[in-house]
Amino acid sequence: MKHLINKDFILLQATASSQQGVFQAIADIAKKHGIASSAEAIIEGLKQRELQSTTGFQDGFAIPHTQTEAVVKPAIIIVRTETGIEWESFDGQPAFFFLSLLIPKSEAGSTHLQALSALSRALMDEEVRQSMLDATTNEQLANIVATAISGGEI
Amino acid sequence: MVKKKIVAATGCPTGIAHTFMAAEALKKAAEKMGVEIKVETHGQVGVENALSPEEIKEADGVIIAADKDVQAYRFHGKPLVDVPVSKGIRSPEELINQIVNQEASTYYDSDYQESGNEADKMEVDERDQATKQNRRWVHSIYKHLMNGVSHMLPFVVGGGVLIAVSFLFGIYSADPDHEQYNEFAALLNQVGGLGFSLMVPILAAFIAESISKRPGMVVGFIGGLLADEGGAGFLGGILAGFIAGYIIILLQKLLKKMPHSLNGLKSIFLYPVLGIFLIGIVMTPIIQPLTSLNEGLMDFLASVQSTNPLLLGLIVGAMCGFDMGGPFNKAAYVTGTLLLSEGNLYFMAGVSAACIAPPLIIAFATVIFPKYFTKEERNAGAVNFILGSTHITEGAIPFAAKSPLIVLPIIMFGSSIAAIMTYMFGVQVPAPHGGFLVLPVVTGAFQWVLSILVGSLIGAFLYGLYRKKAAHNKPMRSDQYETFN
Numbered sequence: 001m002k003h004l005i006n007k008d009f010i011l012l013q014a015t016a017s018s019q020q021g022v023f024q025a026i027a028d029i030a031k032k033h034g035i036a037s038s039a040e041a042i043i044e045g046l047k048q049r050e051l052q053s054t055t056g057f058q059d060g061f062a063i064p065h066t067q068t069e070a071v072v073k074p075a076i077i078i079v080r081t082e083t084g085i086e087w088e089s090f091d092g093q094p095a096f097f098f099l100s101l102l103i104p105k106s107e108a109g110s111t112h113l114q115a116l117s118a119l120s121r122a123l124m125d126e127e128v129r130q131s132m133l134d135a136t137t138n139e140q141l142a143n144i145v146a147t148a149i150s151g152g153e154i
Numbered sequence: 155m156v157k158k159k160i161v162a163a164t165g166c167p168t169g170i171a172h173t174f175m176a177a178e179a180l181k182k183a184a185e186k187m188g189v190e191i192k193v194e195t196h197g198q199v200g201v202e203n204a205l206s207p208e209e210i211k212e213a214d215g216v217i218i219a220a221d222k223d224v225q226a227y228r229f230h231g232k233p234l235v236d237v238p239v240s241k242g243i244r245s246p247e248e249l250i251n252q253i254v255n256q257e258a259s260t261y262y263d264s265d266y267q268e269s270g271n272e273a274d275k276m277e278v279d280e281r282d283q284a285t286k287q288n289r290r291w292v293h294s295i296y297k298h299l300m301n302g303v304s305h306m307l308p309f310v311v312g313g314g315v316l317i318a319v320s321f322l323f324g325i326y327s328a329d330p331d332h333e334q335y336n337e338f339a340a341l342l343n344q345v346g347g348l349g350f351s352l353m354v355p356i357l358a359a360f361i362a363e364s365i366s367k368r369p370g371m372v373v374g375f376i377g378g379l380l381a382d383e384g385g386a387g388f389l390g391g392i393l394a395g396f397i398a399g400y401i402i403i404l405l406q407k408l409l410k411k412m413p414h415s416l417n418g419l420k421s422i423f424l425y426p427v428l429g430i431f432l433i434g435i436v437m438t439p440i441i442q443p444l445t446s447l448n449e450g451l452m453d454f455l456a457s458v459q460s461t462n463p464l465l466l467g468l469i470v471g472a473m474c475g476f477d478m479g480g481p482f483n484k485a486a487y488v489t490g491t492l493l494l495s496e497g498n499l500y501f502m503a504g505v506s507a508a509c510i511a512p513p514l515i516i517a518f519a520t521v522i523f524p525k526y527f528t529k530e531e532r533n534a535g536a537v538n539f540i541l542g543s544t545h546i547t548e549g550a551i552p553f554a555a556k557s558p559l560i561v562l563p564i565i566m567f568g569s570s571i572a573a574i575m576t577y578m579f580g581v582q583v584p585a586p587h588g589g590f591l592v593l594p595v596v597t598g599a600f601q602w603v604l605s606i607l608v609g610s611l612i613g614a615f616l617y618g619l620y621r622k623k624a625a626h627n628k629p630m631r632s633d634q635y636e637t638f639n
Contacts, residue, residue, distance in 0.1 A: 053238075057175065114418065
């Protein structure tokens with residue numbers, strides 16, 4: 001499952017200060033590393049999903065995700081912003097830690113979905129969240145996520 | 155104190171993240187609170203960690219944290235908390251507390267009023283175990299059927315109306331070799347026909363989908379196509395849907411031992427490949443006898459024509475009304491067409507009458523007894539006026555499929571009356587299709603329409619009275635059928 005996440009998919013200390021900015025940062029990473037064929041389509045997909053209901057949950061975490069044709073290969077992209085951004089989270093706190101799940105349209109019922117659901121489950125664990133917050137390098141964070149999605153946390 | 159047991163179901167539209175977050179949050183909270191919990195997830199991979207009827211029965215309460223249908227009817231009679239998925243993530247403790255403190259109200263599935271009576275509320279009691287099991291079984295069959303019917307309906311209406319409109323250009327307007335040929339009408343006929351031809355496959359696909367989700371849908375669709383192409387009609391389609399659904403259930407059981415990590419392989423490769431293979435194996439021998447039955451009936455019909463009109467009308471009416479577009483109906487219809495080409499215009503008149511009557515029975519019933527039909531059904535009923543008037547019998551199928559054992563006999567009875575009267579009046583119809591659009595060329599047009607109306611109205615009254623009885627004389631609430639989605 002290592003290919004779902006690596007250190008290049010992570011952007012710590014991002015300067016984005018709006019939802020649009022966060023999506024732009026995610027889409028840029030996706031485009032640059034061949035995860036997506038079009039940055040615009042990713043931004044649009046993430047926006048659409050956000051319109052259905054917020055992906056923010058608590059303690060500044062949010063999981064903007066989308067499943068569109070523009071995604072070439074499934075990946076987890078992480079963006080951590082310097083400032084909190086209003087995300088209509090459950091606890092009313094602004095979000096700053098974005099774990100974005102990008103899934104190809106054709107990915108129905110694959111093992112990648114299992115991995116992503118494993119990550120979603122892991123995020124409900126306070127210790128996992130804390131370790132993500134504590135991570136200072138891209139490598140550390142990538143390892144934490146890789147452990148979480150390999151099922152270690154289920 | 156005995157440990158409380160809770161069952162829960164979570165689901166969200168994308169089925170990737172929140173479904174599992176809510177499941178995890180509930181589990182963690184339950185662990186902390188010393189409550190036993192089992193959470194079923196309705197994710198994109200399908201239903202995982204499914205709840206068994208025993209587990210539901212033993213549970214002290216049910217939590218639904220979902221933004222999609224999680225088949226809540228299973229929880230009939232249980233204390234139930236039903237909230238959006240976000241609430242499951244945000245405040246799992248609160249939800250669990252509602253069950254533990256017995257603040258949750260008991261859930262009664264509205265559909266139970268359909269089949270049962272006041273005694274339903276006693277269902278949760280231990281007694282009448284056998285009947286309870288039985289009724290639940292009947293209920294789930296009904297649910298599966300309804301899922302198929304509600305997905306089929308738009309195809310019938312969309313396709314049927316376009317075909318009907320094409321007949322306005324002339325009954326042979328879609329035939330390039332005929333003088334009536336009109337390019338636009340041919341297009342309407344072709345597009346409409348395409349939509350219409352998907353009716354049986356869609357019915358089968360979504361019966362199977364209701365039983366075993368997406369893997370079942372795939373297999374059901376193929377089974378429906380097989381039934382349709384083999385001439386087994388909508389009854390064959392219903393059969394195919396159920397067989398397909400349970401084929402997947404069977405495969406799921408057989409493949410249970412496979413390692414979890416191969417789940418992806420199962421749904422993308424094993425289920426479709428094995429499922430489609432199996433449905434082909436199972437359906438082929440079933441279709442064969444249906445086809446020969448079809449041929450046998452045709453011979454029989456032609457021979458019966460020499461006997462009295464009453465018997466002929468009864469047989470033709472019953473056949474046309476029995477499966478509306480299936481092998482029996484087609485046998486009568488094809489016999490009529492063949493006899494037409496031999497210059498016998500009488501036989502076809504009865505067949506047409508009997509084919510026109512079923513949709514009109516439905517249409518009149520929804521107009522005369524509007525209170526006992528849902529809004530959706532009333533709209534579909536109005537469309538049936540058009541479908542019936544243009545000899546598109548299939549319009550009645552969605553209504554008949556809801557409770558075939560009762561509605562089919564009513565329709566057969568109405569159709570028979572229409573056919574018998576038509577034969578008694580000696581009406582002659584030279585066109586094999588088109589319904590009332592061919593009236594100008596019908597000999598005895600007035601008697602023909604009269605026959606059809608009498609048969610339809612009698613059928614409509616019977617059907618309406620049945621609906622009234624089924625609803626316990628209580629008018630439908632508008633939301634009653636919403637669970638059928």
